[in-house]
Amino acid sequence: MKVAECFDKIRINPGNFADRRAQFEKLEYTEADYQDELQHIEEVFTPLVEKCKKYGRAMRIGTNHGSLSDRIMSYYGDSPRGMVESAFEFARICRKHDYHNFVFSMKASNPVVMVQAYRLLVSEMYLNDWDYPLHLGVTEAGEGEDGRMKSAIGIGALLQDGLGDTIRVSLTEAPEEEIDPCTKLANLGMKISAEQKGVAEFQEKHRRYFDFQRRTGQLPLQKEGELVDYRNVLHRDGSVLMSVTLDQLKNPETLYRNLATKLIIGMPYKDLATVDTILLNKLPAVGDKASRLAVKRLTDVGIGVLTPLTEQLANPLPHAMALATLDEIFSGAHKELPAGTRLAVTLRGDEPEERLEMLKDLDLIMLLQYLPEGDEKASRAHASRRLFEYLQTNELNFPVIHHLRFPANTDRDDLVIKAGSEAGAMLVDGLGDGVLLEAADLDFEFLRNTSFGMLQGCRMRNTKTEYVSCPSCGRTLFDLQDVSAEIREKTDHLPGVSIAIMGCIVNGPGEMADADFGYVGGAPGKIDLYVGKEVVRRGIAMEKATNELISLIKEHGRWVDPEPTEN
Secondary structure (H helix, E strand, C coil), rough: CCHHHHEEEEEEEECCCCCCCCCCCCCCHHHHHHHHHHHHHHHHHHHHHHHHHHHHCEEEEEEEECEEEEHHHHCCCHHHHHHHHHHHHHHHHHHHHHCCEEEEECCCCCCCCHHHHHHHHHHHHHCCCCCCCCCCCCCCCHHHHHHHHHHHHHHHHHHCCCCCCCCCCEEEEEHHHHHHHHHHHHHHHHHHHCCCCCCCCCCCCCCCCCCCCEECCCCCCCCCCCCCCHHHHCCCCEEEEEEEEHHHHHHHHHHHCCCCCCEEEEEEEEECCCCCEEECCCCCCCCCCCHHHHHHHHHHHCCCCEEHHHHHHCCCCCCCCCEEEEEHHCCCCHHCCCCCCCCCECCCCCCCHHHHHHHCCCEEEEEEEEECCCCCCHHHHHHHHHHHHHHHHHCCCEEEEEEEECCCCCCCHHHHHHHHHHHHHHHHHCCCCCCECCCCCCHHHHHHHHHHHHHHHCCCCCCCCCEECCCCCCCCHHHHHHHHHHHHHHCCCCCEEEEECCCEEEEEEEHHCCCCCEEEECCCCCCEEEEECEEEEEEHHHHHHHHHHHHHHCCCCCCCCCCCCCC
């Protein structure tokens, strides 16, 4: 009430404004109980609405996935539907008092939940003939490439659909570091809006807008007589493909490390986050026995090798999969391949349907959807959705890999933002089975980590510890960046475990709905530890808190010792 007298815009959280934050003190509500609480909310909230009207203030009705009230949780659970209903209760009061100067936000640290909630909100607004602005953000996204990737996936997916008016990128970094990725996303949204690019009109009948249901491509089948197990060339939870050069083949051990294989006496073996398939745009000469041996060792352990059809025709590599264009399929060039060669096809997604009809007669191992950077003819998002609609309508279950190639001198943040906004926007809808990022002058490790980070951000393939951490603010009780770095160093080998690192009790329980364990500033120099939303240890001295967190993870059977690495 006091702040509304002083500032142009205020934010209220429907989950804890005049309502109980979810503590599960009361799990069952009768209809009378529910209506009584709604009446209480209106009594408490109306004076603020009237004050905002009086002073001409704007308001953000900002629902957060992690701080829904007991009442909402009892009816809707911890769901996007509950987030929307929580916000609508307050919006209805605003409208009842003829106050319309408000915006909505539906933030979550999980991009899938965040996207679902905003889409559901917009759908409900259309049904009610409302049109209020949207403030977009992935809350507590973390730091580095992971934080940028999660923000790009969530915000970018909505901007691709023309949804969003203001945005916030929330990183565990110096506040000024948030400006650049935020600006890049804003520019992306403005560019999409200005260009109005699309594809030939089509109707989407299969995409699930409000609940995550992945369109899972049929993994390759093993055929009788094949010497290579092609079932391994893709991963059921999402695949990472990487482009490999002839120069990289000349240093096999370095290449194996770059692919994130295990090394045992210099020999590669697949690990949890090993690249699934490599793309060789050029094949080593038949006489280059060392390079061919390096490739054979990869295929021997189940890593796929993909090469252009022209390369496989001119310089055959045993067990390589041939990548053909639709033109090559149309011409029949693929019929010249050695008997038994497994086939993949690359296409744009905006081809005439009669061209796509050829796919029905092919035994494909995968599709690569590739639209050249800067293409003026089509929107990648719409071309992708059109392709998936065609595949699902015709019951074609080929795995689809999103293939993005970036020009020389591409900035790392630019790549993360663009890849997350374009390929991530598809994967977060369940449209796609993997990603292939190519950028000649960016290092292999960065591209691999970015690819796996995209799959994890889209809640597909979990290959590393998930961190939920807040940005610095005046309430933070410790140095978030230093503490985050310390915790990551000791816990980043725990795939499937989610750890929240929160600067204060205000942001703590309410912002870490998806976390398994929480490290929360409870008082100056003191840390509270959580399991889920429940505090289990209070007032731990900061210098002991990281080790106590590890002890807690061990108590709950989620700890594994890091594997020694071969020098």
